[in-house]
Amino acid sequence: MHIPDGYLSLQTTIPVLAGMVPVWAVAFRKVKKTLSSKRIPALALCAAFSFLIMMFNVPVAGGSSGHAVGAVFIAILLGPWAATISVSMALLIQALVFGDGGIISFGINCLNMAVVMPFTGYYLYKLIAGKSKLGSSRNLVGTFIGSYVGLNIAAIFAGFELGIQPLLFKAANGTPLYSPYPLSVSIPSMALAHTVFAGPLEGIVTTAAIAYIIKFAPQLFGQNQPILADEPAVLSFKKYKAILISLAVLVVLTPIGLLATGTAWGEWGTDEIKDKLGYIPKGFAAMADKWHALIPDYSLPALGVSRVGTTLGYILSAVVGIVLISGLIILTSKLILRAQKGNK
Amino acid sequence: MITEQKNTLFKLDSIAFAYSEKEPVLNDLSLEIFEGERISILGANGCGKTTLLKILSGLIFPQSGEFTAFGDKIEQKNFSDKFSKVYHRKIGFIFQDSDIQLFCSTVYEELAFGPLQFGLSQELVKQRINETAQMLDIEHLLEKTPYKLSSGEKKKVAIASVLILNPDVLILDEPTSSLDPRSQSWLLRLLHTLGDAGKTLIFATHNLNLVPEVSDRAVLFDEDHNIAADMLVMELLKDEELLKRVNLVDDNYHACL
């Protein structure tokens, strides 16, 4: 369910990422209140642990194998907020270190697997298990259904996010710019894969794990005592201010990107700007003219206006661009290395 | 031998501790430890040595009885963050499993962790790290990641991370376990030096060979978690009957003194 970069538009990923920031802040605060004072290493270990669960290959019917997410497992043991933090961190490390799940789509992956999944799974578990005894069959059935349904709902979310892409983001001629599958395909296919394969796996692994812990380490269930009173309040809105503001700016900016469905922002010609804003900013017009002067539109005049000439012009411009960029990078590298030697 | 006027550092007065109600770990235990002493706490596995060390280092608190350290009565309710910092600065605890103790990303950060927590200035921290690393010969490890070191190197780093705070009391849980012979003898020499410098050293171990090397006094636990003996090390090692009774030696043991 890890969505790599490329499938989703920035207009989807960035607002979700921004929306995740307050969620994480709340999660940290909640966890500090409910988990015992040993929370810091406990959170870290849970994160490491959920990272590892995603590494565990489990056989699935039909000879293939998949992996569980474990979000509901952590939610049942330590509460859904703790699961949000640990699964998010596991996803961050996976994205940065292994490239599993994109970096830009990190927020989306967290929404699906670290928020939707533990919360739906946990509350469903609570609803079914009620006040039944730990390890009783009703309790274990609740565990199974909670983790099974939690994973599926997360998958449907992912399907939805993928499915809205061709609806919202297409080029002028109707070609999708991101994921091409419409909702009518993406949701059923995600749902099918998870109800039949990944879901039962998640359910069985979670239930077996919970049953094992009830049997061998029941004390782990009673440990969510309130923390000591003299805790310093490390978290406050102030701490997040800098990130929140910068993300807010991005959120404000994304609708501008939305306006541009059909053309990416760089492609805006002055005519389009005129259409959209009703006038052409003077500076922009001047800039655009200068660009045209520098590299004339579509073809270099020397090559003529024939079809071959246009194509050649394309290629030549691309080559010039690459050479220019390479030159810059190499130059930077040389200078920086020299400066470093100079320091020593 | 001149009898010195010794200051009491720790005083335990019939304390008790249990992790769960059914299994008391320590029961009605009384013990006094003096400044500058080198003391071994002996007993088979699971006799409560580690629990005692954790009480001494202020990590857990006895559920009954009285515990005094450095002249203050130690209780959970008056063990505030501020008090805790002062207390932990005086006592260095070296865990049996170095992996537990090393939680930072590099050895450098590992050494810096304690001093920074105690609010030392950046320059002083830097200077101390360099000096400590030099003393323990781990300068070449500073940029490395702790988990990738050998167990001997890990132990050195763990010790360095504690010594950098210059504690008055050093508590070591099974210090030589998982060390190769060369690291072992290095550690023993270091402990000698520290003892001579006037540090109070407290060991927990079930390795009898180590005891005469590092300590003068021995406190012996039996398998029912009670103190079976509290005497000079030399006397204890001669009492093979006693050692057999507390399961520290078996019939195959031959005292090699």
Place this chain on the structure above:
Amino acid sequence: MTEQRNNIYSDIPAWLLEKNLYNDMEASASKTHFIRKTLKHISEVFENELFCEKFAGKPLFLQSIDPRVKLLTLIFYMVLSSFTSNIVVLLILAVIPLLYAKLSGLELKDYIRRSWLYIPVLVLVFSIPGVTSLFVKGSPLVTVLRPGVMGLQSGLYFSMNGIEVALRIALRAGISLSFGFLLLLTTRWSKITSALALMHVPLLFISVLNMAYRYIFVISAMACDMMEARYLRTVGKLDTSDNRRFMGHSVAHMFIKSHYLSEEIYDAMRCRGFTGRPVSCDKFKVKGTDIFFIINNVIIVLILIAGEHLF
């Protein structure tokens, strides 16, 4: 001496002292495939770390850029790749990290394998059904089914548009990965997280993240031992459901162990003065070279935007 030996062995059942050779190990191989796969995954964790250590410490090009500057620059390139839908610009964006990698002393072959040969290929394959004429219209380029076959009125074909869509997604995935690996391979993990801390990500978050990263290795080693033990003990065939239950139990067992570990670690932290407020010691200064780096990348981005306008 011999007598004493026999004495010791007398409690051990005779079968344990016998030597034997098993020839039926083969049978178990297929049924424990998932364990081998898990072990392989876990060993990749370690391999990856060693790989990073090998390059991140070298005093080369990207390694000497301030991690904050590097982080922001590389993320900016990723964002740019998400913004643009121009194949040529995407292709150039794919080349840029290769140049950076080469100049920073990375082994290109391995770098390309990591960033391009797995996820982007997968992404491309998964996109193929989605970019047929069923979803993306256009003038036919490659015809799969002629019109009318299998009840499809207009047939099934790939258009230039469709192929572009698939390429675009795969290119973006690969570009994002390339820049991500570029960051990771030229920056120590601890530097990345201190950069985050200096960018006002709360310290509590950073210290949990750092510890999580470190404990992945501790728990991985634990899991490895467990899996290996199981792998070596498995003789003959096992039920799929048995295997699943075993994985469930392993997960639980690891949880219990790591929970205990976390309490001990907290104690160790308290012993060194920790009271819940993490302190960091890293201080970076943006140097002249960093500013130069930023300026050059801004120029590159401007060239790309100009390119976008052109094509």
